[in-house]
Amino acid sequence: MLTPTFDINIEHQLKNKTFASKRIFDILISLILLPFAIPIIFIGALVMIITSKGPALFKQQRVGLNGKSFTMFKLRTMVHSKDGYLDHTVKNDARITKAGAFLRKTKIDELPQLINVLKGDMSLIGPRPERVEIVEQFNKINDSYNLRHMVRPGITGWAQVNKPLATPNENLEKLEYDLYYINNYSVKLDVQILAKTVGVVKKLESL
Numbered sequence: 001m002l003t004p005t006f007d008i009n010i011e012h013q014l015k016n017k018t019f020a021s022k023r024i025f026d027i028l029i030s031l032i033l034l035p036f037a038i039p040i041i042f043i044g045a046l047v048m049i050i051t052s053k054g055p056a057l058f059k060q061q062r063v064g065l066n067g068k069s070f071t072m073f074k075l076r077t078m079v080h081s082k083d084g085y086l087d088h089t090v091k092n093d094a095r096i097t098k099a100g101a102f103l104r105k106t107k108i109d110e111l112p113q114l115i116n117v118l119k120g121d122m123s124l125i126g127p128r129p130e131r132v133e134i135v136e137q138f139n140k141i142n143d144s145y146n147l148r149h150m151v152r153p154g155i156t157g158w159a160q161v162n163k164p165l166a167t168p169n170e171n172l173e174k175l176e177y178d179l180y181y182i183n184n185y186s187v188k189l190d191v192q193i194l195a196k197t198v199g200v201v202k203k204l205e206s207l
Contacts, residue, residue, distance in 0.1 A: 019151075021187055022123065022185070022187065022190065023120075023123075025124070025187055025190060026117050026123050026124050027117075027118065029124055029194075030114045030117045030118050030124065031118075033114060034114055037111045037114055040108055040111060041075065041108070041111050041112055044056075044075050044103050044108045044109070044111075045057065045075060047099045047103075048075060048076055048077075048097070048099055048100065048103075051097060051098070051099045052079060052080065052097045052099070052100075053080055054076060054079070054080025055076060055080065056075060056076055057073060057074075057075065057076065057112065058073070058074045058075065058076040058077070058109075059071050059072070059073060059074075060072055060074075060131065061131065061132060062129035062130060062131060062132075062153065063129055063130055063131070063132055063135045063149060063153075064121055064122065064129055064149065064152060064153050065149060065150075065151065065152045065153070066149060066150075067135075067146065067149045069132060070116070070121040070122075070129075071121075072113065072116055072121070072122070072129060073112035073113055073115055073116060074109050074110060074112055074113065075103055075108065075109040075111070075112060076100065076109075077096055077097065077099075077100030077101070077103050077104050077109050078093075078095040078096050078097065078100055079095050079096075079097060088167070088168045105204055106201065107201050107204075110155055113155045114155075117155065120152075121152070121153075122152055122153050122154060122155065123151070123152040123153070123154045123155075124154060124155055124156070124190070124194065125154045125155075125156060125157055125158075125181075125189075125190045125193050125194065126151050126152050126153050126154030126157050126181070127148040127149075127151070127153055127154065127157055127159065127174075127178040127181070127182075128153060128154065128157055128159070128160065128174075129153035130168075130171070134168065134171070135149075138171055138172065138175075141172065142172055142175065144175065144179065145171075145172075145175060147179060147182065148175065148178045148179070148182070150182060151182055151185070156193060156194070156197040157177070157178065157181060157193065158177045158178065158180060158181035158189075158193055159174035159175075159177035159178050159181075160197070160200070161193055161196040161197055161199075161200050162177050163177065164200045164203075164204060181193075
């Protein structure tokens with residue numbers, strides 16, 4: 001497990017960082033990516049509608065900046081359930097459709113989150129947003145878990161490029177990476193994570 005040098009006065013440090021540059025970076029990159037992403041999202045949505053019953057878009061409440069919840073968008077990849085699913089997905093999960101498995105593997109299902117980025121709910125880079133009940137569970141286990149909400153959650157992040165196959169049960173291990181990212185944030189680090197994300201997706205596609 002990575003053990004970062006984590007400053008207990010991080011809240012004070014974060015206030016002094018120039019997060020305006022991060023927001024500008026998010027908006028510019030999202031606007032550049034969207035013209036390419038929209039046709040892919042449309043095709044992915046169409047495939048899901050044709051191959052399984054239910055809406056193409058999946059919406060779920062997640063915890064974001066300062067602990068406030070927001071509606072996160074994804075392409076649906078599982079068999080539709082009106083009541084939703086509370087338990088995590090597992091390897092070879094029967095609820096995931098064949099088309100959905102491809103969307104997950106290629107990360108196409110995450111592309112609608114570019115809208116979340118433009119809305120200001122999310123950043124391109126940051127700790128992945130979790131469901132409210134998961135956040136409550138891990139807050140009881142580790143007081144530092146809430147520190148991940150001092151920045152906007154991301155589509156990808158330092159934890160995702162270092163532990164791409166981590167399960168929800170490894171959230172506290174991923175927390176180490178999330179805190180490292182928050183403590184060492186820079187635009188340069190964001191660019192490095194974006195580059196590493198491309199490599200991780202390619203590697204996952206070949207598995």
